[in-house]
Amino acid sequence: MNAIVAGPDEEGIADALEAAGVTVTRLNLDGHVTRPMLEEAGILEAGLYVLTDVAESTTIPIVRDLTDEIRTVVYDRNTIPEFVRGQLDLAVDPRLIDPEMLASELVTDPDE
Template sequence: MSTTAIVAGPDEDGIGDALEAEGVDVARVNGVLSRPTLEEAGVLEADLYVLTDIDQATTIPIVCDLNDDVRTVAYGERTVPEFVRGQLDLALDPQLMDAALVAEELVG
């Protein structure tokens, strides 16, 4: 069974490509993210939700509400708001951790 991930937001640091290189099926979503958009992208079955647009941090509680088993990751330079930290599994800065290393750790 393959791992599935949603990469939400712009992916300037290449986390989506790095996950694909590790054999992950990646769906990408951009713009203003809503519950229907996330459901359409496959959030109900996703193993990983990787948020690259910290302005969309309100999606973390939505994702956790829709999928109890999803691992949530913030991969961006900005600090994640306090109100989502309790539901976030991992927060990483691309300047400190290369996308390939992050993908390897998430899948391995």
């Protein structure tokens, strides 16, 4: 599975996903994540998009516009804006679930 982790990764979700066998592309740039950045990072081939900064929530509708074949996850302590909630598969507060546990859940086939 390929995943894109966008935003600062202070909790270490990208490392946890890699330890679980996922190929991770990190987008933790200063500034905003854009559609061209997502396309260049391989969003069309990714099975998972993890956002770690709700300030970049507008990327969720962009990802959904590009592909419906992806799981979208927000892993942040802050509240998700209302306009994103209907397009999001999962929102997790890092204070409740550690990155290793989340990674193990995310790499499990949802059809099993």
